[in-house]
Amino acid sequence: MFNWWRLRKQNNGATRNQNEEMVGYSNELPLYFDLQQNLQQISQALGNSPDLKIREFEIRNSKVQAASVFIDNLTDKVVVDDFIMRSLMNDTAQDTLKNTASDKNVFDYIKKNALAIGEVQVIKDWNGLMLSILSGNTVILIHGSAEAISGDTRGGKSRELSESTSQVVIRGPKDGFTEDIATNVSLIRRRIRSPNLWLETMNIGHVTHTTVAIMYIKGIVNDQLLQEVKIRLNDIQIDGILESGYIEQLIEDQPTSPFPTIYSTERPDAVAGNLLEGRIALIVGGTPFVLILPTTFFMYFQSVEDYYQRFDIGIAVRLLRYVTFFISLWGPSIYIAAITFHQEMIPTPLLISLAAQREGVPFPAYVEAFIMEASFEILREAGVRMPRAVGQAVSIVGAIVLGQAAVQAGIVSSAMVIVVSITGIASFATPAFNMASSVRLLRFVLMFLAATFGFYGLAIGNMMLIAHLCSLRSFGVPYMAPLAPFIPADQKDAVLRLPLWSFLTRPRLISPKNMTRMKQDMKPSPPKE
Incomplete structure (x- = not known):
């Protein structure tokens, strides 16, 4: 099932080794015993950055020099002050530490008893030390010890929970994922309170060290699928992962296909529902979009709101989405083929009306459709990129003015404006934006085939499209299943x-x-x- 991916992995082995030499890995040498030497090395590694905070202090009764190191705005200062610094400087700690005979005893006591914080780890190399500091943890260094203590103090400012902007529903939860991976995991755990909901994390990217979490339900997920996901993620050798789209493009089965084979969502309830079906969720740090795999074609026409209302309403709405998908894909092509080659299929009154509208138009139907479709795409992109306060108004007013002016100038016919408008509106009815984007590209190809060969070319294009869809796989699962x-x-x-x-x-x-x-x-x- 996954043989092609393993062949690709073997063939890219030599290239991967070269990339590792080019990108480079963090230093895995052990720490120094001298405190000042460690602090100097940290400062040099971070370019003496002003947001690097180093607090040196002396454990009084033991006369041992120590220092705390953290990055400003990545840590919760309240946690650092109350649960690390105060814990090391309170009277109880001082009374206990005065009887210690060596630096090793001081280190062991701080690790086991002094820090009033939940997660504490021991770091022995520079790779782990720098990654811990840059992740928002606070590191405690002690003179005479070649090890460091890392306390979980991650915090800082992050975006508050808000409703998903790309998948809006009328009935259903109003919370959406954020850029914080811990928050996203908690949103899913609140919905699935089962010990079988397992979470595995890894860091991808030699420079960014982006955290990627694999979430699945043990006992429901396919173990072979889980193993394949881990193989593909471990096979990624890149300097940085900035968004889940990087992961999607590097692990999908057929990257040259115009159709998406990995589903992405901002909604925690959508992820929970797919986990209950046995799928796997990939949560990438720094993005609110969670990847779900494997994926089928029909998932892109499903909305979580379908399951929150009666089934008869859900059936009607879902059928409407498929109808709008067909309109957005084949609407202009059918009009071009009928008006260019198959006028006998059009009722006579309608044909006379269309002929009267096109009497002064100097372009064939395909050129008309291409001009209007290209104009619509430009308006759509301009409305997205412009400031939010004026973007929507410009796109709406621009479409109305442009269409009316084009008809009055005799460049396009009124019927073509109607066809393109209905097609553009129908494309917005698809719940998944990436599927709608694929349809927008394929629409131009089908328009060309219809203008060249009529319904015969359109039939050939549809056959090739269906054959391609049936040949796709998403992690071994047929795309059209x-x-x-x-x-x-x-x-x-x-x-x-x-x-x-x-x-x-x-x-x-x-x-x-x-x-x-x-x-x-x-x-x-x-x-x-």
Whole structure:
């Protein structure tokens, strides 16, 4: 299932070694015994940065020199002052430390008893020391000891919880992920309070050391899938990871496909629902977008709001999304093919009306559509990039003025403006933005085939598109499952959204070893008399 990836890993072995030499790794040499030498080395490594805070002090009764080192604005100063500095300088600690006979005893006592903080680690090399300081921890260095004590004091300013801006719902939770990975993990744990919800972390990036967390439910997840995810993540050799999109592009099965094969979301409830189905979540530090894998085509037309309301409403809304997907992909192409090659398929009154509108238009239908589609994309991009206060107004007013002026100037017909407008509006109905972006690109290809060969070219393009979709895999799972291959038991949440009491099993290809989701006979009924 994953042989192609392992071949790629073997072929890139020599290149990876070269990249390691070019990028370089942090120094793994041991620390010095001399305190001043350690502090000087830290200052030089960070370029004597002004946000590097070094507090030297003497443990009075033991006459041992020590220092605390941390980065300003990455640490919680209250924790540093109350639970580290005060703990080392209080009377109880001084009375106990005065009886110590060596620096080793001082180090052991501080590590085991003196620090009133939750997480304490011992660091023995420069690589771990610098990574701990740059992660927001406070490091305690003691003269005469080649080891350091790291206390978890991570803090500083971070964005508050707010509603997701890319996946808005009317009914459902209003919290969304932030750029803090600890906050994101806690949002998921609040929804899944199970000891089987496991979390594994790793650092990726030789320079950034970005934290990437793997979250899954033990006993539900496919162990082979989990192992493959770890292999692909460990195979990444790069200097920095700045957003989850880096990870997505480096581990996906077919990076040349226009369709996304890894799902991303800002919603904690969406991640929790996919974890319960046996999928894996990748949480990347510094971004509010969490990756979910494996992915199928139908996931991009599902919204968490579908499960929070009655199934009949969910079915109607989901069918509407598929209709808008077809309109956004094939709307302009069908119009171009019909008006250019297949006029006999258009009703006579409508054909006469269209011919009258196009009487003064100097361009063929394809050029018309291309001009209007390109103008619409420019307006869309301008509305996103402009300041928020004027972006929406400029995009709306620009579209109205541009369309009206183009019709009055005789450059395009009124029917073409209507077709392009409906197509653009339909593209916004897709819940996943990355899927809508793929459709925007493919729309131009289908327009060219329709203008060149008519419905015949459009049919050939659709056949190639369907064949490509059926050939895609997401971590070994067919992209078009459960439709191709057809799995009857999984049709309850593919094209349609059947009632929740029919969700007896999990998707077969996602969680093959633990498929039972709820007990049978959960269909509600009136009370018996």
